[in-house]
Amino acid sequence: MISPTPCFGFDVSSTELCLTQADPFTLNTAVKSIPNTAPQILRWLKTVPAGCRIGMEATGTFHRLLADLAHQAGHTVFVLNPAHVATYLRSLRARGKSDVLDTRGIARYVLNEGASLHPYTPPTALQDTLALLIHRRHQFVKQRQSLRMSMAGLSLCKPQFDALIQSFDALLVEFDARITQTIAQDAELQAQRQRLCTICGIGPLVSASLTARLSRIPYANSDAFVAAYGMDPRPRDSGQYVGRRVLSKHGNPEDRRLIYLAAVSACNNPEWLAMRDKLVARGLSKIAAYCVIARKLLRIAFAVWTSKSSFDPQRLRGACAAP
Incomplete structure (x- = not known):
């Protein structure tokens, strides 16, 4: 079902945002770019009507500034699964991949599928901290396991490596303590x-x-x-x-x-x-x-x-x- 509400798609990078408004009759919509900074995002938000639908892919932390500011401005924000977006873009028979094509595809995705998408809600400070700690702990454990596998069966520098693993284990205990402390705040x-x-x-x-x-x-x-x-x-x-x-x-x-x-x-x-x-x-x-x-x-x-x-x-x- 095509939404009568203005729908915008954003392709997000660390420094730049490519954006376009979806058009139900064509994919060849005009794409422009703005810096991924709060002043530029706020300036753009003032140029669009209230209650727009704004979509972007989840990109680590780069999308958070846009998502939070757009939500605060009263727009409906969708932070999309990149795998779902990639599948949708293939269905549009794009002849390649570029920021422009991705931006148009995301806008079209929000236009056509917005009714079935879950709107973004900014996390509280506690939820944000908890999610970050759990994610960083996972990355930390992966690196520790990778080191163990790479050094398996190698006696070279074993005392130093054992000391390094002990430091890893101590930091892992600290991670768990911080997670517990964060939850205990509520x-x-x-x-x-x-x-x-x-x-x-x-x-x-x-x-x-x-x-x-x-x-x-x-x-x-x-x-x-x-x-x-x-x-x-x-x-x-x-x-x-x-x-x-x-x-x-x-x-x-x-x-x-x-x-x-x-x-x-x-x-x-x-x-x-x-x-x-x-x-x-x-x-x-x-x-x-x-x-x-x-x-x-x-x-x-x-x-x-x-x-x-x-x-x-x-x-x-x-x-x-x-x-």
């Missing part, structure tokens, strides 16, 4: 995180990740929450043909990895272990079985969060009865 978030920790398999790190996500986005139901993690099975059917289901894998891959590891950990509990073995006996691989359990953990986490009540271990048998 009594309600702290209580919610403690409730999440009552779920089998959900530990300090996974509970912090769930807290960051659930406090930020008001998911309509548990299905939406599972889909946001990319843990929803994607059908591939046509006529009489029923294809093999695979995960959509949309969303943050680190969040998906953490909930998968939580499912593995949950199988230390006899009930979850029995469920995993039952799934494997039905022909699923262990990885697929853990994905089923991960989906259940997400649904349980959503129920615990929305009900504001701790998980009842007595209900675990019922939760495991119907995968």
Whole structure:
């Protein structure tokens, strides 16, 4: 459905913003660029009518200034998944890739798909800090593991390398402490995180990740929450043909990895272990079985969060009865 509201697309870089207004009758809209600075963005915002729809790709932190200022000015802002935008741009039969083509495609995407997109809401300072800490912790752990793998079996400089790893481990402890301190600044978030920790398999790190996500986005139901993690099975059917289901894998891959590891950990509990073995006996691989359990953990986490009540271990048998 084409929106009558003015729709703008932005291609964002660290220093420059390319922008255009969508036109339902042509892709060849005029594109201009402005510096990615607050004064220039505010100056441009004064030239457009109130209530516009403004779309941009998520680009680390470069899009945040535009998104926050446009939201403050009363516009509807969409921060788009780059993978979704790339798929849409291919459907426009573009003969190449450039800032101009991307800008026009994003504007067209907002024009045609805006009704089904989720508007951007700026995070609070606490939510911003928590998300940053969790993301930086993930990057830190990746680098530590990369160093360990590169030095495996090499005795050269081993004392110095061991000292470096000890420093990494100490900094990792500091990361975890900062995450805990950040959540503790909000009594309600702290209580919610403690409730999440009552779920089998959900530990300090996974509970912090769930807290960051659930406090930020008001998911309509548990299905939406599972889909946001990319843990929803994607059908591939046509006529009489029923294809093999695979995960959509949309969303943050680190969040998906953490909930998968939580499912593995949950199988230390006899009930979850029995469920995993039952799934494997039905022909699923262990990885697929853990994905089923991960989906259940997400649904349980959503129920615990929305009900504001701790998980009842007595209900675990019922939760495991119907995968």
